[in-house]
Amino acid sequence: MSVVNFKNFEHAEFKFSDSLNCFIGNNGAGKTNLMDAIYYLSFCKSFLNSVDGQNIRFDQEFFMIQGKYTRLESDEVIYCGLKRNQKKIVKRNQKDYKKLSEHIGLIPLIIVTPSDTNLISGGSDERRRFVDAVISQYDAVYLENLIRYNRALQQRNNLLKQFAGRNNFQLESLEVWDDQLVKYGQQIHEVRKVFIENLQPIFQNYYELISGGREIVGLKHQSDLTNNSFEQLLKDSIGKDRMLQYTTTGIHKEDFEFELAGYPIRKFGSQGQKKTYLVALKLAQFDFMKAISGLTPILLLDDIFDKLDKNRVEQIVKLVADDHFGQIFITDTNREHLDQIIAGLETESRIFTISDGNVINLTQ
Numbered sequence: 001m002s003v004v005n006f007k008n009f010e011h012a013e014f015k016f017s018d019s020l021n022c023f024i025g026n027n028g029a030g031k032t033n034l035m036d037a038i039y040y041l042s043f044c045k046s047f048l049n050s051v052d053g054q055n056i057r058f059d060q061e062f063f064m065i066q067g068k069y070t071r072l073e074s075d076e077v078i079y080c081g082l083k084r085n086q087k088k089i090v091k092r093n094q095k096d097y098k099k100l101s102e103h104i105g106l107i108p109l110i111i112v113t114p115s116d117t118n119l120i121s122g123g124s125d126e127r128r129r130f131v132d133a134v135i136s137q138y139d140a141v142y143l144e145n146l147i148r149y150n151r152a153l154q155q156r157n158n159l160l161k162q163f164a165g166r167n168n169f170q171l172e173s174l175e176v177w178d179d180q181l182v183k184y185g186q187q188i189h190e191v192r193k194v195f196i197e198n199l200q201p202i203f204q205n206y207y208e209l210i211s212g213g214r215e216i217v218g219l220k221h222q223s224d225l226t227n228n229s230f231e232q233l234l235k236d237s238i239g240k241d242r243m244l245q246y247t248t249t250g251i252h253k254e255d256f257e258f259e260l261a262g263y264p265i266r267k268f269g270s271q272g273q274k275k276t277y278l279v280a281l282k283l284a285q286f287d288f289m290k291a292i293s294g295l296t297p298i299l300l301l302d303d304i305f306d307k308l309d310k311n312r313v314e315q316i317v318k319l320v321a322d323d324h325f326g327q328i329f330i331t332d333t334n335r336e337h338l339d340q341i342i343a344g345l346e347t348e349s350r351i352f353t354i355s356d357g358n359v360i361n362l363t364q
């Protein structure tokens with residue numbers, strides 16, 4: 001991979017290991033920026049800063065990231081470049097993409113970052129977004145249903161607002177949207193239910209492997225639709241919906257309760273337990289994506305050493321160094337941690353020391 005004028009890197013070239021790569025450096029050295037460059041080549045955007053222009057190195061006019069992916073069939077060269085105040089350009093083997101969405105999925109990638117704790121501590125929308133994003137990557141019908149559902153929901157909510165504004169009410173106009181919500185919502189609910197059931201054992205297995213314990217981790221699908229017909233729920237909530245001027249029941253209100261030993265982890269989990277939970281969840285997502293796409297995702301573990309004890313970190317690194325995983329990137333501020341763990345591994349690993357946007361390649 002090469003980067004030019006990307007954040008605090010002026011120009012740097014990397015030859016990564018196909019297995020384990022570690023970025024070591026002090027705070028602010030540029031380790032996470034490198035993770036972000038790798039992320040850009042998969043998702044055409046930053047995981048940190050949604051304003052592309054702010055990722056151009058200060059006082060420069062453009063950035064450029066290029067990566068060569070060695071694949072069994074043929075190599076892929078992915079380019080992402082941005083000139084200040086111009087449109088971002090992404091190329092696959094020197095050919096421009098018309099739509100960036102066409103690129104997503106070609107280089108699957110999973111990242112674990114400190115900001116993922118929002119999945120646990122944040123609102124239900126964070127968890128729905130996570131579940132929807134994972135399912136949408138392998139189920140195009142699900143994504144289509146989700147778009148249609150959200151459209152119908154928007155129309156129904158507009159109608160409820162109009163009724164309130166004009167002080168009238170027409171049940172028939174509302175029911176047109178109810179039919180759509182029930183049609184798509186019911187299917188989305190079922191797919192989410194099956195997804196959670198399938199993810200649970202994989203997730204439990206990873207949690208046990210990392211923690212060395214037998215605590216039961218839970219993912220509970222909470223929904224009004226579990227024991228009631230959606231049609232009836234919409235009928236029963238009309239009074240409330242009219243008063244509040246939005247649709248108060250449906251799959252847009254579902255949540256996924258994250259539990260540890262039967263208790264909500266959000267309230268009772270320690271910081272290390274929450275982090276373990278997240279890593280296990282992401283590794284379960286990894287398995288899912290790998291099985292469905294047939295491609296091994298790249299795995300980025302940013303700052304996983306923070307809040308986790310030595311044993312758990314060691315378990316994670318050993319776990320991901322296994323053949324089941326592919327190319328892994330790990331950041332850390334302290335070399336000794338990793339040296340000790342890596343010394344016991346058979347996997348080929350490469351260590352890059354990062355200092356103020358510069359890199360020294362230290363091959364194991």
Ligand SMILES: Nc1ncnc2c1ncn2[C@@H]1O[C@H](COP(=O)(O)OP(=O)(O)OP(=O)(O)O)[C@@H](O)[C@H]1O
Nearest residue numbers: 007008027028029030031032033054055056057058
């Ligand atoms: N557009 C930019 N141009 C130049 N430098 C930038 C730009 N954006 C961010 N930086 C610099 O990048 C540095 C942060 O890098 P990064 O987040 O990769 O650090 P890190 O090595 O992961 O540190 P930590 O261990 O604290 O997480 C900061 O010094 C910041 O000023």
